[in-house]
Amino acid sequence: MRLADPRALHRTATGLVRGTTPTMRHLLEELTVERVYLQGELSGELAGREELEAAGVRVVTVPGAGHNVMFDNPDVFAAEIVGTV
16 A cells, blocks of 8 residues: 555545445356455455355465565466466
């Protein structure tokens, strides 16, 4: 977040707190395209992981990464996105 404009960060945070109907997780589960959910190892356990996987979402925990997976472990992030891992 260190690279984000404070105004944009505030707007994003406000939108995340407000949420969506249906939820983003529900929308992700209902998509029919290939999906991957990347989470950093340092973020802890992912609540609802089993439900995502049951819906066909590939859940990947990126080693050594926190919330900003693409900055913390860019090689694994890129490889998972293109499916070369």
